Amino acid sequence: MRNALTHRITRSRRGWxxxxxxxxxxxxxxxASVAQGRAELVSVPxxxxxxxxxxxxxxxxxxxxxxxxxxxxxxxxxxxxxKRPAGFTGxxxxxxxxxxxQHANVPGRRVNAPVLFMTAxxxxxxxxxxxxxxAAMSADCTAPTAECPTGNxxxxxxxxxxxxQGAGNDVFRIFYCxxxxxxxxxxxxxxxxxxxxxxxxxxxxxTGNIQVRSTxxxxxxxxxxxxxxxxxxx
Amino acid sequence: MLTKLFAxxxxxxxxxxxxxxxxxxxxxxxxDGNVVTGAGAGEFPTGATFQGIALAxxxxxxxxxxxxxxxxxGDLEFQLxxxxxxxxxxxxxxxxxxxxxxxxxxxxxxxxxTGTLDLGDGTAPTGGLAFTGTLTxxxxxxxxxxxxxxxxxxxxxxxxxx
Numbered sequence: 001m002r003n004a005l006t007h008r009i010t011r012s013r014r015g016w017x018x019x020x021x022x023x024x025x026x027x028x029x030x031x032a033s034v035a036q037g038r039a040e041l042v043s044v045p046x047x048x049x050x051x052x053x054x055x056x057x058x059x060x061x062x063x064x065x066x067x068x069x070x071x072x073x074x075x076x077x078x079x080x081x082x083k084r085p086a087g088f089t090g091x092x093x094x095x096x097x098x099x100x101x102q103h104a105n106v107p108g109r110r111v112n113a114p115v116l117f118m119t120a121x122x123x124x125x126x127x128x129x130x131x132x133x134x135a136a137m138s139a140d141c142t143a144p145t146a147e148c149p150t151g152n153x154x155x156x157x158x159x160x161x162x163x164x165q166g167a168g169n170d171v172f173r174i175f176y177c178x179x180x181x182x183x184x185x186x187x188x189x190x191x192x193x194x195x196x197x198x199x200x201x202x203x204x205x206x207t208g209n210i211q212v213r214s215t216x217x218x219x220x221x222x223x224x225x226x227x228x229x230x231x232x233x234x
Numbered sequence: 235m236l237t238k239l240f241a242x243x244x245x246x247x248x249x250x251x252x253x254x255x256x257x258x259x260x261x262x263x264x265x266d267g268n269v270v271t272g273a274g275a276g277e278f279p280t281g282a283t284f285q286g287i288a289l290a291x292x293x294x295x296x297x298x299x300x301x302x303x304x305x306x307x308g309d310l311e312f313q314l315x316x317x318x319x320x321x322x323x324x325x326x327x328x329x330x331x332x333x334x335x336x337x338x339x340x341x342x343x344x345x346x347x348t349g350t351l352d353l354g355d356g357t358a359p360t361g362g363l364a365f366t367g368t369l370t371x372x373x374x375x376x377x378x379x380x381x382x383x384x385x386x387x388x389x390x391x392x393x394x395x396x
Contacts, residue, residue: 058307060297060298060307060309061295061309062296062297062309062310062311063295063329064311064313077294078295079271079294080271083269086266095396097394099272099273099391101273101274101275101392103275110391112394114396129331166329207311208311208329209309209311209329211307213307225359226349226350226352229327229352229354
């Protein structure tokens, strides 16, 4: 025969078990964002917060920018990639590559360097495709096969993903640095060159697109029609 | 009875806690796959045309990341410089969102997605076109909306598959 007190304790524990099961089931059934009360808006991306070396982000981009030059501006193509390495827990490490090719016969017109560090900020209001944000990537010009303008030890590329329609909205800027590749300074926002660097070169995209996102999804549910390209650079 | 229930309930709670603590998608941003980067230019062989436009040269920029299962994210910009039938300079621009990509055994990269074709003749760009392309160390080939663009041999710039 069961003791009355034991019976009461068992019955009360039954209630707690039931509550625990409900909590667990809710956690499993709801996505993390819903469970944490986060809303995924589909409006135009807002200006991201300060870049962080700990933000998990993935950057891809390809396009053209106009480089200010005399006597006439130069058209330049870029390709950019950056992502966090496996096992990333923070600290700014990244991998990827920066390619930049100015289409004119000017000295130091090409960049091909591996990305070693990145800071990033994801937009609080990502686009319908789940992209938006900013990133700064530091690439090593001293790596084997790397190519940069003479005298530079690293380059720093800054990108803004302001719109799914990249041309006329997104930004690609590159800075040339005599200092070694390093985590971009926390105050760096892509507008002025940090210590040891010169620039920027580039600016708002003439054509192409940049995507800053947190994951490879493979889905682009609503790919917009790209903006009409401006007429040729002189 | 309580002892039997304790372990599975604790394990479930632990899993649920991890789901709640880590933002969804965070783990997927880290890991294997290929990184394909390129920016360059080239000259088309004599006689190359697209949509009736005689092509002289082109430039490209591409950033693509695959996850090893065919899924990918990336961006392509491909510009063709040519002359219209009446001899006017015409720049044709292809802009694409890459949604799948594969690195082939020979080192080339095949990618697919949805893009925009801007003929550069003053007409509005056409969006929502399926495109496919192949990038090699020697050039780039793109077909958009079923229209094949002649392969642009790369004579300047870089393409890297890592």
